[in-house]
Amino acid sequence: MLAVAVAIGFVVALLAPWCVRRAGAVWGPRLLVAYPLSVFVLALSRGYDAAHVEAAFAWVPRFGLRWSVLVDGWSILFAALISGIGGLVVLYGAAYLRHHEHLGRFYLYLIGFMAAMLGVVLASNLLLLFVCWELTSIFSYLLIGFEHEDTKSRKSALQALLTTGVGGLALVVACVLLRAEFGTWELAEMLRHAPEWSSPAMELATIILLLTAAFTKSAQFPFHFWLPSAMAAPTPVSAYLHSATMVKAGVFLLARFYPMFQEHWLWQPVLLVGGGATMFVGAALALSQRDLKLLLAYSTVSALGTLVFLLGVATHEAVAACVVFLVAHALYKGGLFFFAGIVDHETGTRDIEELGGLAREWPSLAVAASILALSMAGILPLFGFIAKELAYEAVLHAGLPLALALLVGCSALQVAVAGLAVARPLFSPPGSLAAPHHSPEHELTLGPWLLAAASLLFALWPRAGFTHLLAAAATGIAGESGELKLALWHGWTPALTLSLVTIALGVGAFLLRPLWTTVAAQGTRWKQVGPAFLYELAVSGLTQLAAWQTRKLQTGRLRQYQALVLTTAVGSVLLALPLAEGALPGLPRNGLYPTEAAVFVAMLAGMVITMVTSSRLTAIVGLGVTGYAVGVLFLMFGAPDLAMTQFAIETLTVILFVLVLYRLPRFESRSTPGARVRDAALASAVGASIAVLVLVLLADPTPSALAPYFLAHSEPAGHGRNVVNVILVDFRSLDTLGEITVLGLAAIGVGTLMAMRGKYR
């Protein structure tokens, strides 16, 4: 069922533009919501307690590519997030982009992305996972570049595509290595019996590749730079792809392979350090932003770092905390992006220095936004608080004091960022520019409201079903079940103390922000050596390399092309020569008849005449001598057909040349002696390689395997005794048909050229 649902998504995506055109910009999206909604219901109606593979059907059986769906708590949780938030985004986008001329295209991309993302999280077949993974990158590219007339938009889109594309390449190689090790493409089977790897090097390579894929996709340091650039996308896209779902695909992947690799020596350090660095860099950079969306983007980077970091802690508790944090983040960050979009849409600016006093204009939205911000800050009684408490507990119990300090520090920065993102625009004195023109539509405010309500309700009444899903997700990751208690109040625990410290630090950071921005302004110099700069360097270097080699190779000079091709040919023969060792002694020696010697001499004499003469007529005669000698050779070695053809053609060639001879330019001596020597050396090298090649061939004359067949069947099947002719007109007549077509085309080509000649006179 779910496999079909994913496949249907792509069909719905293709129908979306038509639907929007037919049903209009208001009702079209409302109809399209049916897809995410039904997937949401379908996903949650599955039994996900025991991991199992659902109805698989073959797609490309030859490659082992099947639509097989792995159902467990983890994939179902993700599917619910994708479809649930996706539904809200579909509605929100309708209001946000109502008058956009490419609304249909937007829904094509958006629904297509949704289906691809569902494919990523549900796939059990690694090939299917990879295909969907790449599709999410491509849809992300299309959505970031949605405003394709904007240069910055296109550039950001390309940056995101290239960065995640590198990860995609790493992923496909990792998939192949996994297939080689386990003998199956099915993820479910791999996870079921994670054995000892046959070679540690292969295991290491797989881990590194998977980490690359996950780190690029989830914008982990040092690949974090593409995510803030991706904010060039329309805000619904930022909320959906670049906060709630796609960027979490990396985390998803890491969690999927958690049971297989968590005990590897590389796993924990890389995730802890990489996640920690991302968490810190994201939070620190977020604080110095003025653009509301950038602020949220960097804080998303930080949150993604936290998720990876928690997976790196590698205890069951930390995994559970990771799951809860992921849901909490998806809820509040999605909502806050919706809020940022509304602010941008209604006031025309996203600069928090200019915004202010919006609470008075939009009181109800202000409540929703405040709830979301409080959840982000991790304040009682919201879901974000529970998530943060669980994270603290997990790290505390794992006994990683340094990590704990980092986590607390970053959470404090997140508190300050939450204040900046929401408190500033809502409650600070109104800025000069920011008088909202009109109040937002209901379709715009629906998203933030629902997500805020969810953040509140899940915390106040963590219903059994919901807790069960989260616990099942943690089980799905870790492979073993553990308990998960979601409660607002655990009593006075060390974690609670840490929470209070966090809030105090966060308020401090909020107040000290002016100082921080000054420091950050000093730090802009560091952009010169940052990863974004390195990316630019790599891209421009690549283009320059391409331009350089094009200049060098595509000179437009025919002779240089020839020289290049010939040099390559000689080089490859020289490289392959050692393989032919021992071939030469096997050369059959059956003497040289005087007649044969005479034919060889005639051939070479004709060639020499052609080369040295300064008369065009003599050159043509020389060429003819060589041609007739070749014909005689054919005759001597049992090929009368060839000989006859050769003689006839040679005659006609001489006539052809003589006809045009006096209209052809005279020979002139142009090359310098140095160039002659160089060309002669190159030509001799080619000749020598060919001679060696022929010697090797003759030393081992393997008759073509077809010859006996043709010889045996020529008379009975082909009704002819001239085997060559029977091959031409019967056995291989389709080839001959192609060849005579070429001849006919050559005739037509000559005719056309001659007809054109008047044009250039």
Place this chain on the structure above:
Amino acid sequence: MRSLILLTASRLLFPLLLLFSVFLLLRGHNAPGGGFVGGLVAAAALALHALAHGISATRSVVAVAPLNFVALGLGCALGSGLVGWFWQQPYLTGLWTSLPLLGKVGTPLLFDLGVYLLVIGMVAHVLFLLWEE
């Protein structure tokens, strides 16, 4: 540059060469020869004729534009493949039968005739065009 020797030789050789080319075509299946060689010999005969009598005389001997031979030849070759379809055979399957007077005939002969015509047409087309320059 009319040469008497050439003229005389051409009068004698031209029909002979044409006849020889047909002979090559017909015996090609069992002995050296075939459509390619036959076509080339016929084209060479035309070239000899043009050398001796001039190109316009040759044009009028041939009567139709050489490109028609190309089309006709390609048509013969393509059509010979279609025959097999009537007997539920794959395209270009060789089919043979015995006819009174003619003896054994088959679609490969038709195919070879196509090659023969096409080669004549191709060579003649190119040579005639260059001759008239």
Place this chain on the structure above:
Amino acid sequence: MQAFLAITIGCLYAGAFYLMLRRSIVKLLLGLGLLGHAANLLIFATSGLVRFAPIMTEPGAATPPRVADPVPQALILTAIVISFGVLAFSVVLIKLTAAAARTDDVDSLRTSEM
């Protein structure tokens, strides 16, 4: 004999490419013609070279013990005719190019537009 054939083919290739590397466009044409011969010989050499071998089967007779390989021959036969077609086309093309560009120096024929 094999060694001499190999050397001859090598020489033909060398001569053909030397001519093709000249700046005069007519020499390019001659080189192309020579290259055709060389290539046909190369393919022919792969058939194993059987002296005075029949290529026909006698009616009803068993396959003779030493026959020339017919497959390369069939390949070469069409190659000979096609190389004529290509040569004819190149002759006309080069003649027109030289006339249009008013030069027969390959090095000064660099632009693709007239």
